[in-house]
Amino acid sequence: xxxxxxxxxxxxxxxxxxxxxxxxxxxxxxxxxxxxxxxxxxxxxxxxxxxxxxxxxxxxxxxxxxxxxxxxxxxxxxxxxxxxxxxxxxxxxxxxxxxxxxxxxxxxxxxxxxxxxxxxxxxxxxxxxxxxxxxxxxxxxxxxxxxxxxxxxxxxxxxx
Numbered sequence: 511x512x513x514x515x516x517x518x519x520x521x522x523x524x525x526x527x528x529x530x531x532x533x534x535x536x537x538x539x540x541x542x543x544x545x546x547x548x549x550x551x552x553x554x555x556x557x558x559x560x561x562x563x564x565x566x567x568x569x570x571x572x573x574x575x576x577x578x579x580x581x582x583x584x585x586x587x588x589x590x591x592x593x594x595x596x597x598x599x600x601x602x603x604x605x606x607x608x609x610x611x612x613x614x615x616x617x618x619x620x621x622x623x624x625x626x627x628x629x630x631x632x633x634x635x636x637x638x639x640x641x642x643x644x645x646x647x648x649x650x651x652x653x654x655x656x657x658x659x660x661x662x663x664x665x666x667x668x669x670x
Contacts, residue, residue, distance in 0.1 A: 511543075511547070513564050513571065514542070514546065516564075516571040517542060517546075517571065517574060518542065520571065520574065520593065524591075527593075527596070528628070528631075545576060546562060549562070549578075550590050550591075551578065552581045552588065555578060555581060559580050559581070560576070560577075560578050561577055562574065562575075562576045563575050563576070563611075565603070565607055567598065567603065572594060572595045572597075572598045572603070573592070573593050573598065573603070573604075573607070574591065574592075574593055575589070575591060575607060576590045576591050577589045577611065577623075578590065579620065582624065583622070585619060585620055585621040586620060586621070586622045586624055587615045587622070587623050587624070588624050588625065589611075589623055589624070589625040590625075592604060592607065592608065594607070604637060605641060612669050616669055621668065621669060621670070622667065622668050622669060623643070623666065623667050623669060624664060624665065624666045624667075625664070625666075626662050626663070626664050626665075627662060627665060628661065629649075629651070629655060629661040629662060629663055630655065630661065638665055639665075641667065642667045643665035643666065643667040644665070644667070645666040645668075646663060646664070646665060646666075647664040647665065647666050648664040649661075649662075649663050650662045650663070650664075
């Protein structure tokens with residue numbers, strides 16, 4: 511909670527960035543303070559399996575990530591968000607953060623990572639595929655990407 515004042519501007523940038531996708535019950539994202547206190551939990555989830563980390567560079571908070579252990583399978587982790595502030599993108603930071611998180615997940619005996627990404631977010635789709643998220647688990651689409659329609663894809667990466 512002590513990071514909340516520093517996190518809020520990045521969270522607002524994140525909300526603005528994702529404004530291209532309409533809200534949907536399929537793409538739940540909890541408010542920042544709720545994520546920090548209660549966690550962004552899957553159905554039947556428990557707070558103890560939810561992790562939220564700040565991303566810092568030279569002491570400055572530049573992003574955040576959150577994941578849940580044991581969902582959708584016992585040996586899977588669900589990455590609910592990885593957001594790096596616009597000013598710090600295209601420097602390899604996201605890939606380094608993901609590599610570090612992958613090592614933590616391996617230590618926690620996870621064997622795969624899953625995530626959701628909007629089909630409208632081509633930059634993120636490219637990033638995740640380059641990071642090895644090459645298995646499609648599900649595709650959700652409420653209207654062929656028409657304005658006002660939600661569309662997303664669940665991707666998975668096996669880790670070892």
